[in-house]
Amino acid sequence: MNSVESVQRPPATSRRSEAAEPIGAATQARRPSSNLYWLPVATLVVGLLVTLALVLVSHSQYVSNEKRLINLRARDAAALLAESLPSTTSTMAAAVEQANFTDGSVARFKRLVGPEVGTKSGQFLSLSLWKLGALNKGPVAVVGTQPKLVTTHGNATALLAAAGRKPVLNVIGLLQPPDLRLGYAYANSTESGGYVVYGERPLPANRRSRLQGTSQFAGLDYAIFLGGKQTPRSLLVTNLAHLPLPSPSYAQTVPYGNTSLTLAMSSRAPLAGSLPKNLPWISAVLGIVLTIAAAIVTLRLVQRRRRAEDLAGRLEVTANENERLYAEQRGIAQTLQHALLPDTLPQLPGIQASARYEAGEEGVDIGGDWYDVIDLDGGRLLLVVGDVSGRGLRAATTMAELRYAIRAYAAQDDGPAEILTKISRLVSVAESGQLATVLCATIDTAERRLSLTSAGHLPPLLLANGDSHYLHAEVGLPIGVEEGTVYQSTTVTVPPEATVVAFTDGLVERRGESIDQGLDRLRTAATGQNVGLPELLGGLVRDMASGGAEDDIAIVGVRWTS
Amino acid sequence: MDELEGQPEQLISFDVVVDGNSHATVSIDGELDMSGIDPLAARVDEVLGNGVTSLTVDVGGVRFADSSAIALWVRWASAVDEFELREPPPLLRRVIGAMGLAEKLGATS
Numbered sequence: 001m002n003s004v005e006s007v008q009r010p011p012a013t014s015r016r017s018e019a020a021e022p023i024g025a026a027t028q029a030r031r032p033s034s035n036l037y038w039l040p041v042a043t044l045v046v047g048l049l050v051t052l053a054l055v056l057v058s059h060s061q062y063v064s065n066e067k068r069l070i071n072l073r074a075r076d077a078a079a080l081l082a083e084s085l086p087s088t089t090s091t092m093a094a095a096v097e098q099a100n101f102t103d104g105s106v107a108r109f110k111r112l113v114g115p116e117v118g119t120k121s122g123q124f125l126s127l128s129l130w131k132l133g134a135l136n137k138g139p140v141a142v143v144g145t146q147p148k149l150v151t152t153h154g155n156a157t158a159l160l161a162a163a164g165r166k167p168v169l170n171v172i173g174l175l176q177p178p179d180l181r182l183g184y185a186y187a188n189s190t191e192s193g194g195y196v197v198y199g200e201r202p203l204p205a206n207r208r209s210r211l212q213g214t215s216q217f218a219g220l221d222y223a224i225f226l227g228g229k230q231t232p233r234s235l236l237v238t239n240l241a242h243l244p245l246p247s248p249s250y251a252q253t254v255p256y257g258n259t260s261l262t263l264a265m266s267s268r269a270p271l272a273g274s275l276p277k278n279l280p281w282i283s284a285v286l287g288i289v290l291t292i293a294a295a296i297v298t299l300r301l302v303q304r305r306r307r308a309e310d311l312a313g314r315l316e317v318t319a320n321e322n323e324r325l326y327a328e329q330r331g332i333a334q335t336l337q338h339a340l341l342p343d344t345l346p347q348l349p350g351i352q353a354s355a356r357y358e359a360g361e362e363g364v365d366i367g368g369d370w371y372d373v374i375d376l377d378g379g380r381l382l383l384v385v386g387d388v389s390g391r392g393l394r395a396a397t398t399m400a401e402l403r404y405a406i407r408a409y410a411a412q413d414d415g416p417a418e419i420l421t422k423i424s425r426l427v428s429v430a431e432s433g434q435l436a437t438v439l440c441a442t443i444d445t446a447e448r449r450l451s452l453t454s455a456g457h458l459p460p461l462l463l464a465n466g467d468s469h470y471l472h473a474e475v476g477l478p479i480g481v482e483e484g485t486v487y488q489s490t491t492v493t494v495p496p497e498a499t500v501v502a503f504t505d506g507l508v509e510r511r512g513e514s515i516d517q518g519l520d521r522l523r524t525a526a527t528g529q530n531v532g533l534p535e536l537l538g539g540l541v542r543d544m545a546s547g548g549a550e551d552d553i554a555i556v557g558v559r560w561t562s
Numbered sequence: 563m564d565e566l567e568g569q570p571e572q573l574i575s576f577d578v579v580v581d582g583n584s585h586a587t588v589s590i591d592g593e594l595d596m597s598g599i600d601p602l603a604a605r606v607d608e609v610l611g612n613g614v615t616s617l618t619v620d621v622g623g624v625r626f627a628d629s630s631a632i633a634l635w636v637r638w639a640s641a642v643d644e645f646e647l648r649e650p651p652p653l654l655r656r657v658i659g660a661m662g663l664a665e666k667l668g669a670t671s
Contacts, residue, residue, distance in 0.1 A: 389629035390596055430640045433603075435633040437661060456661035475662035481636055511593060511626045514653050515660055551628070 036306070040299040047294055051287025059280040062270070067250060069271040073220060074252035078263045081224065081254060089169050089257075091116050092127075092186035092197045099129050099140075099195035100188075106141040113197075117144040124199040125181065132164045132187060132194045140195070147200055148174055149183050160185050164196050169257035173226045174200070175233060182226070182236070184257070203236055219269055221245050225262040228253055236261070333366040334359055340366075340400050345556075346375035351445045353381070354533045355556040358541050360506060360549050367552035368395030368436070369504045370403050374410050379445055382410045385502040385556050386438035386457070386479075388427075398434055401426060402479065406440070416440035416453035417487040420479065424455070427480035436479040439502050448498065448560060451489045455479050458505055458519070461526060464498035468527045470519065471500070499533065499559040501526065506551030507544050518544075533559045574598040578605050585616040591623030596630035603634055615643045622649035632661065639667055 095113050102108050106129070113127045126147050128139040135157035139147070149156045149172065163170040163185035172183035180203035187196035223230070223238035223245055230251065232243065249266035270277035337357065345353040353373045360367070368388030376382055384406055388395045402423055409419040419440055429435050439457035441450050452460070452471060456478030459470040473490035494500065508518030525543045529536050537555050545553060573593040580586045586609045590602065606617075617638055621627070639645040647667040650658060658664050 387629065389633040429633055429637045433633055433637055435629060435636060437629070454662070456663065458660060475660065477662050477666060478636075480633070481640070481663070481666060505629070509628075509657075512653075515656050 036302045037299075039302055040295045043298045044291055044295040047287065047291025051284060051291060054283040054287055055280045058276075058283050062272075062276045062279060063248070065272055065276060066267065066270060067248070070220075070250045070265055070267055071252065073267075073271070074250055074263050074265045077220075077222070077265070078252045078254035078261065081256070081261055081263065087122075088184055088199075088201075089186065091124075092169070092184060092199060093188065095127070095129065095197040096186055096188055096195055099197070104129065104131055104140050104195055109141045110143055113143050116199075123201075125202050127197065127199040130160055130196045130198060132161065132196055135160050135196075139198075145200075147183070147198060148179060148181055149198065149200065160187075160196050160198060163187055163198075164194065166258070171226070171257040171259050173234065173236075175203075175226070175235070219271075220265050220267055221249075222263065222265045225264070226256075227259055228262055230262055230264055330359070336396065337366050340396060340403070341370060342372055345373045346381065348375065348378065348381065348445055350560060350562045351381070351443075352533050352559045352561055353383075353557070354537055354559075355554070356534075356537045356541055357555075358506075358545060358549065358553040360551045360553070365391040366393060366396040367391055368399045369506065369552045369554035370399050371502070371554045371556035372403055372406065373556060373558070374407055376410060376413070376442065381443040381445065381558065382406075382416070383441040383443055383500070383502060383556065383558060384438065385460075385504060385554055386436055387504040387506075387554070388436045389434055391552075394432070395434065398427060398432070398436065402436055402438070406438075415489060416442055416451060417489045420453055420455045420476070420487045421485060424477075424479050424481075424485045425483050428483065429480040432480075434480055437505075438479055441500075441502070443500075443558060445560070447493065448496065449491060449493045450500065451491045453487045453489045455485075455487060458503065458508065458515075460500050460502040461523060462492075462494055462498060462500055463526055463529075464495040466528055468523050470523070494560075496562070497560050499536070499557055501537070501540070501555065501557040503555040504551075504553060506549055506553040507541070507555060509551060511550070533557055574602070576602050576605070578609055580609055580612070580614060582616070584614055585618070586614045587618045587620060589620040589623070593626040594624055594631040595626070595628040599631055599634055606638060610638070610641055617642045617644070618646045618648055620648045621654060622651065624651065624654055627654055627657070629661075632658065632663065632667075635667055636663060 091113065095109060098108055098112055099105070109129045113124075117124045117127050119125070124144060126142065126144040128142040128147050130139050131137075138150075147156075149159070159170070159172060164187040167186075167188040170185040172185065174181040174183055181200045182203060183198065183200050185196055185198045187194060221238075221240055223240065223243060224236045225231070225234045226236055227234050230244075235243070238245075245264055245266045246268075247266065249264050251262055251264045253260050253262045337359065341357055342355070345355060347353065355371045355373070357369070357371070368390060370384075370386050372382070372384040374382040374384070384403070386399070386402060388399045388402070405423050405426055406419055409422050414422065417440075420438060423438070427434055427436055436455070437457040438455045439452070439460065440455075441452045441460070443450050450471070452473035454473045454475045456475060459472050462469055462471050471490075471492055474488040476487040477485050479485075503522075505515070508522050509515060510518060522540065522544060525540055526536070529539065531539065537557050541553055541555060575591045577589045578586060579589075586606075588602075588606055594602075610617075619635060619638065624631075635647060639647075645668050647658075655664070658667055
């Protein structure tokens with residue numbers, strides 16, 4: 001609530017300068033959001049690092065797992081190879097025993113080993129019986145082909161002699177193409193009279209072999225070498241046309257007679273299935289896709305946040321602008337209202353006049369309430385308070401018209417009843433939808449006599465001798481209902497130092513409350529107040545409007561000072 | 563700021579029924595002030611333009627009426643041959659009486 005007196009331009013301009021600050025504040029509030037663009041980049045970097053770590057971990061898991069599995073397979077396969085040795089040993093050991101026992105019976109030797117020699121798989125190509133101590137004389141007996149050892153190894157007899165010194169199977173690689181063989185020598189005596197049996201078995205031509213029939217070699221590439229080294233010269237068999245084995249390959253060495261076999265393997269397909277092998281790739285692709293998606297989502301969120309902040313900033317600016325416009329409009333309305341109301345009130349000897357105007361809480365519009373105190377002839381006053389229905393410029397212009405018409409008729413020395421009858425022609429509810437309630441009172445200051453006429457207006461309050469009551473006059477129709485309405489005047493005489501307060505309904509009217517309750521509250525508030533007239537009116541407005549008056553309030557009072 | 567945000571809550575409801583050759587009944591409920599009377603005024607002007615010469619305005623459900631609303635009723639009362647303001651609540655009757663309009667508005671109980 002701003003009183004008329006305080007309505008000046010400065011409040012509006014000060015609001016304007018206040019409104020400028022939040023605009024700057026909004027700009028500042030928006031600035032940090034641009035820094036958030038590091039977020040998508042960070043998301044990208046972190047996501048790619050996590051992806052890389054996942055790829056490395058899953059790859060190393062894959063490699064170590066494959067290594068473990070192929071080692072298991074290699075061990076199985078090597079065991080299978082090693083198992084073939086006892087049958088070779090037992091055949092030769094039996095022949096050696098028989099030869100030692102029969103002192104080298106050729107016939108018995110041939111009969112014993114005959115079934116073991118041939119061209120079938122597992123058979124010896126050649127088995128021969130040699131007498132230790134007489135090795136240089138050649139074999140005692142030969143079954144099958146002539147031993148190749150004799151033709152390819154110059155020191156064949158030394159090899160056989162060495163075999164005689166230990167009761168283990170001596171394995172001799174005869175690995176010169178095209179006729180690839182393994183030689184086996186076995187003896188169980190170092191005595192000069194003992195015998196050694198020597199046999200040769202073929203290797204597959206080109207050292208190529210397919211052992212896939214056994215489950216231990218299924219799905220594997222392999223190469224078997226004689227001895228501990230993987231050299232082309234020591235290669236026994238492989239399933240590949242060309243060495244080396246595909247990487248990664250794994251080797252297992254198993255004892256084989258007096259030497260060893262090296263079994264090298266690599267798997268053609270991942271042993272643990274394709275998922276572990278592909279997992280690094282799957283991780284990489286998924287990780288990159290998810291990282292990019294996350295970065296995009298983050299970017300979107302950052303952009304959305306920025307847009308929201310922009311919007312919030314703009315809304316704030318708009319709100320501030322609205323507030324400024326509201327304040328400005330309210331200021332204009334109140335300034336105009338002020339201009340339509342009297343600047344000063346006449347002050348005659350022995351009587352004081354004062355007035356206030358309060359815009360209602362919704363007061364962006366100018367209102368239709370007014371008051372006036374007119375000096376008629378130096379001894380009499382015309383007190384006027386009125387209220388045009390509605391708000392806005394239409395109400396205000398009707399109000400101004402009525403106010404100046406009353407002044408004009410008052411100048412013609414018309415009484416209040418005549419004045420109201422005359423101005424009843426100026427307003428027509430049928431044409432404009434407007435009504436006006438008006439209270440007119442001529443006051444004879446010396447006689448303390450009031451002549452009251454009411455056109456539908458609330459009665460004035462009389463305060464005298466610490467008591468108060470309303471001055472009820474006959475209430476006529478409001479201005480605008482019927483043209484030429486005849487009004488009655490009611491004359492009262494008031495005590496010395498009395499105060500008469502007239503007002504518009506905004507002072508006493510509340511939603512959900514009887515107008516009588518409002519009138520009672522006003523009377524209670526006014527009774528016993530021992531203050532100056534302006535302070536009294538101000539206090540009444542403040543008390544009655546506490547909690548927020550909806551409507552405009554005009555209040556005018558006169559007080560006899562003697 | 564609060565005054566600027568949104569329209570005031572619609573506190574009024576009304577019903578206009580032309581229930582006779584030239585008679586209409588207007589039923590109004592709620593709080594009636596200048597911010598909400600335009601649709602009501604427009605609707606009644608419409609039926610008045612269609613030859614209605616007798617108007618009954620039932621204001622039994624009106625909790626509050628400002629001077630604009632009362633001016634509207636006075637305008638209707640001036641525009642028809644027969645006008646009745648039916649069942650005004652006591653608060654409203656008191657305001658109408660204070661404005662010297664009881665007779666004009668034919669405020670019956």
